[in-house]
Amino acid sequence: MKNLTVSALEELRIKARQELDLRERSDLVVLQSCCSLSQGIEKMQLLVCGGTGCKASMSPLIARRLQEKIEKEGIDRQVDVVTTGCFGFCEKGPIVKVIPDNTFYVHVSPEDAEEIVDRHVLGGERVERLLYVDPKSGKAVSDSKHMDFYRKQMRIALRNCGFIDPERIEEYIARDGYKPLADALVAGKPEEVIDKIKRSGLRGRGGGGFPTGLKWELTARQKAEQKYVVCNADEGDPGAFMDRSIMEGDPHSIVEAMALCGFAIGASKGLVYIRAEYPLAIHRLQVAIAQAEEYGLLGENILGTDFSFDIEIRYGAGAFVCGEETALIHSMEGKRGEPTLKPPYPSEAGYKGMPTNVNNVETFANVPAILTEGPEWFASIGTEKSKGTKVFALAGKINNVGLIEVPMGTTLREVIFDIGGGIKNGKKFKAVQTGGPSGGCLTEKHLDIPIDFDNLLAAGSMMGSGGMIVMDEDDCMVSVARFYLDFTVEESCGKCTPCRIGNKRLLEILNRITEGRGTMDDLKMLETLGKVIKDTALCGLGQTSPNPVLSTLENFREEYEAHVKKKVCPAKQCKALLTYAINPMKCMGCGLCAKNCPAEAIVGITRKPHVIMPEKCIRCGMCISRCKFNAIVIC
Amino acid sequence: MAEIKLACNIASQVEEICDRHHNKPGELINILHEAQSLQGYLPEAMQRIIARKLDIPVSKVYGVVTFYTFFTMTPKGKYPISVCMGTACYVRGGEKLLEELKRRLGIEVGQTTPDGKFSLDCLRCVGACGLAPVVMIGEKVYGRLQAADIKGILENLISAE
Numbered sequence: 001m002k003n004l005t006v007s008a009l010e011e012l013r014i015k016a017r018q019e020l021d022l023r024e025r026s027d028l029v030v031l032q033s034c035c036s037l038s039q040g041i042e043k044m045q046l047l048v049c050g051g052t053g054c055k056a057s058m059s060p061l062i063a064r065r066l067q068e069k070i071e072k073e074g075i076d077r078q079v080d081v082v083t084t085g086c087f088g089f090c091e092k093g094p095i096v097k098v099i100p101d102n103t104f105y106v107h108v109s110p111e112d113a114e115e116i117v118d119r120h121v122l123g124g125e126r127v128e129r130l131l132y133v134d135p136k137s138g139k140a141v142s143d144s145k146h147m148d149f150y151r152k153q154m155r156i157a158l159r160n161c162g163f164i165d166p167e168r169i170e171e172y173i174a175r176d177g178y179k180p181l182a183d184a185l186v187a188g189k190p191e192e193v194i195d196k197i198k199r200s201g202l203r204g205r206g207g208g209g210f211p212t213g214l215k216w217e218l219t220a221r222q223k224a225e226q227k228y229v230v231c232n233a234d235e236g237d238p239g240a241f242m243d244r245s246i247m248e249g250d251p252h253s254i255v256e257a258m259a260l261c262g263f264a265i266g267a268s269k270g271l272v273y274i275r276a277e278y279p280l281a282i283h284r285l286q287v288a289i290a291q292a293e294e295y296g297l298l299g300e301n302i303l304g305t306d307f308s309f310d311i312e313i314r315y316g317a318g319a320f321v322c323g324e325e326t327a328l329i330h331s332m333e334g335k336r337g338e339p340t341l342k343p344p345y346p347s348e349a350g351y352k353g354m355p356t357n358v359n360n361v362e363t364f365a366n367v368p369a370i371l372t373e374g375p376e377w378f379a380s381i382g383t384e385k386s387k388g389t390k391v392f393a394l395a396g397k398i399n400n401v402g403l404i405e406v407p408m409g410t411t412l413r414e415v416i417f418d419i420g421g422g423i424k425n426g427k428k429f430k431a432v433q434t435g436g437p438s439g440g441c442l443t444e445k446h447l448d449i450p451i452d453f454d455n456l457l458a459a460g461s462m463m464g465s466g467g468m469i470v471m472d473e474d475d476c477m478v479s480v481a482r483f484y485l486d487f488t489v490e491e492s493c494g495k496c497t498p499c500r501i502g503n504k505r506l507l508e509i510l511n512r513i514t515e516g517r518g519t520m521d522d523l524k525m526l527e528t529l530g531k532v533i534k535d536t537a538l539c540g541l542g543q544t545s546p547n548p549v550l551s552t553l554e555n556f557r558e559e560y561e562a563h564v565k566k567k568v569c570p571a572k573q574c575k576a577l578l579t580y581a582i583n584p585m586k587c588m589g590c591g592l593c594a595k596n597c598p599a600e601a602i603v604g605i606t607r608k609p610h611v612i613m614p615e616k617c618i619r620c621g622m623c624i625s626r627c628k629f630n631a632i633v634i635c
Numbered sequence: 636m637a638e639i640k641l642a643c644n645i646a647s648q649v650e651e652i653c654d655r656h657h658n659k660p661g662e663l664i665n666i667l668h669e670a671q672s673l674q675g676y677l678p679e680a681m682q683r684i685i686a687r688k689l690d691i692p693v694s695k696v697y698g699v700v701t702f703y704t705f706f707t708m709t710p711k712g713k714y715p716i717s718v719c720m721g722t723a724c725y726v727r728g729g730e731k732l733l734e735e736l737k738r739r740l741g742i743e744v745g746q747t748t749p750d751g752k753f754s755l756d757c758l759r760c761v762g763a764c765g766l767a768p769v770v771m772i773g774e775k776v777y778g779r780l781q782a783a784d785i786k787g788i789l790e791n792l793i794s795a796e
Contacts, residue, residue, distance in 0.1 A: 238760045318704035395765075
């Protein structure tokens with residue numbers, strides 16, 4: 001235990017800053033030239049992305065190979081290999097960044113490690129083939145600051161992700177970490193902290209957008225022996241990974257923000273409710289908590305003051321409804337995660353019946369930055385009613401899949417076409433889904449809407465936690481609605497009838513439509529039933545579950561009607577409505593399709609056009625993926 | 636629930652886990668996480684022990700086990716296969732991978748092959764959306780897959796034995 005005092009923390013910070021100085025300085029000035037030890041550079045660093053996406057593509061092995069190579073060359077004193085959190089540009093992972101010249105290598109494989117050290121670190125020459133190529137200009141771009149993907153981003157919640165080593169508290173401290181906490185404890189005025197958060201205009205990033213400062217104030221007002229601070233890290237939205245990346249890349253910001261919240265509302269106990277499916281995030285959080293305890297930044301009498309606070313981790317077990325705060329609290333109590341009616345709100349009676357403040361990971365990650373830079377700074381970013389930035393997990397049929405953070409008020413067009421680099425394979429944009437299973441699908445006509453809580457809601461979708469899935473002309477919107485409904489039906493806790501039975505009926509209707517058995521009455525029923533569920537369901541999950549159906553019905557009605565009236569799926573996705581056939585003019589009779597057909601539905605003689613037998617065809621699409629002559633058509 | 640007898644050492648380990656959590660009903664979910672890690676699933680006999688130790692009805696334990704998708708009462712295969720059904724993987728063809736796996740293995744989601752080699756599950760987003768569509772087998776992530784790749788992956792696993 002090193003129970004730090006405020007002055008000892010400052011001394012530690014000065015020392016830690018020196019260590020991080022190289023990275024800080026090279027982040028300010030982008031060098032065009034390439035640095036190497038042969039040019040007399042004394043210190044270099046190789047940052048390797050250690051986020052889940054890059055880890056899945058063997059980034060730990062890359063880090064090991066780099067380390068082995070620099071040891072072999074005897075330059076391990078001059079060159080450090082640092083594993084960081086997510087850089088965000090997952091499409092191009094694994095990523096290795098060279099400091100001080102900021103060279104950003106993409107799609108690195110373990111075999112490239114030696115070459116990076118030989119050619120770049122020792123030889124002073126960039127490994128051209130590993131550089132990012134700008135799709136518009138066709139030219140190689142060596143640093144991230146000149147990439148469209150990063151240019152329009154502004155990183156507040158992700159400020160440390162991809163910059164620091166998340167498993168070293170010193171690097172967080174060097175970036176002004178734990179200074180807001182120390183300042184608040186020395187000042188000793190909890191109401192000032194709340195006031196600053198209120199003035200910043202920060203709203204809850206978990207989806208609802210409730211003003212964070214107000215929430216803190218409501219919990220602070222309650223009189224109770226014990227209060228709780230809960231961090232909601234149960235990111236259940238399929239296709240969203242904002243919270244996970246923050247916890248993996250900057251866990252100390254969450255620890256510090258929770259302690260600050262505890263101080264502000266008068267709580268001495270914090271709980272993180274995290275998905276058990278996030279082993280890496282859990283590990284990094286455990287390391288961060290242990291380090292903070294060791295330095296006396298958590299525990300009894302923090303920084304020598306009379307404020308005490310500790311954090312415990314609680315594991316979720318895979319239930320989407322547990323993102324709802326009352327359900328989450330029941331789950332933490334060891335029960336089925338079923339929601340209850342509000343009021344009472346958790347701020348009055350939450351965990352174990354005590355006043356509880358529940359905030360989402362991204363919300364917490366903003367807190368230390370707001371207190372460091374000031375509430376006015378934060379309030380100057382964004383739109384009138386939505387301040388600051390928002391992190392989105394950009395995925396689907398888009399060129400640059402990844403994690404991005406943009407100021408509120410950025411348009412969907414900027415996000416999809418500038419940052420995201422447009423639609424994959426030159427296809428046409430069709431829709432963008434925001435807000436996950438609770439949100440809706442927005443179309444071309446919505447692309448110029450400035451993104452904020454209220455605008456998205458008015459357009460028939462919602463901000464949600466930050467999942468953003470882009471769809472192209474090949475996606476069938478009826479199938480997409482069915483996909484989300486399928487999810488909601490599976491995840492419905494079953495407590496209230498509208499959600500349990502209503503959504504099941506919606507799903508049955510959608511199944512009928514995609515199988516070509518729908519009627520025009522079914523479309524009317526979808527609308528009526530959807531509205532009833534919205535009005536009558538018990539919790540947020542049920543009240544928003546018909547949104548994907550209602551929004552696609554409104555924006556893509558003609559597609560629903562094509563399924564019902566003409567029994568065709570315009571996007572050619574709904575299996576029951578498709579027929580596979582071979583174009584005899586194009587077929588060369590190579591037999592590759594027949595060889596790969598799992599249902600043995602293709603027959604023919606070598607070098608003669610083949611034929612698909614419709615009664616045997618299971619419409620799996622294997623033949624299309626194998627045919628080299630584009631001879632197979634779907635109609 | 637089919638009656639499965641627990642080995643003595645497993646039973647005592649389950650009891651130890653409960654004791655470590657002071658037999659508190661509020662710790663039920665943490666206890667179940669640890670208990671499941673012993674054998675990869677939570678058979679009825681195990682749930683009975685937990686109910687007795689925590690002094691709560693076994694129906695309550697069963698209620699919690701069946702509520703959360705992370706808990707399972709069927710043993711997993713030697714190679715547990717999980718297909719990501721997050722939206723990003725779905726729009727990039729995750730469903731086709733699932734169909735192909737079902738067809739090749741001859742089992743449905745949530746089942747294990749009779750030889751105990753493979754089990755099939757869906758999961759919601761592993762967060763490797765840049766690699767979509769994704770399949771996880773054990774700890775290994777297979778990214779950017781097509782249905783045609785499934786055959787080779789399964790054959791490689793079997794031939795590596």
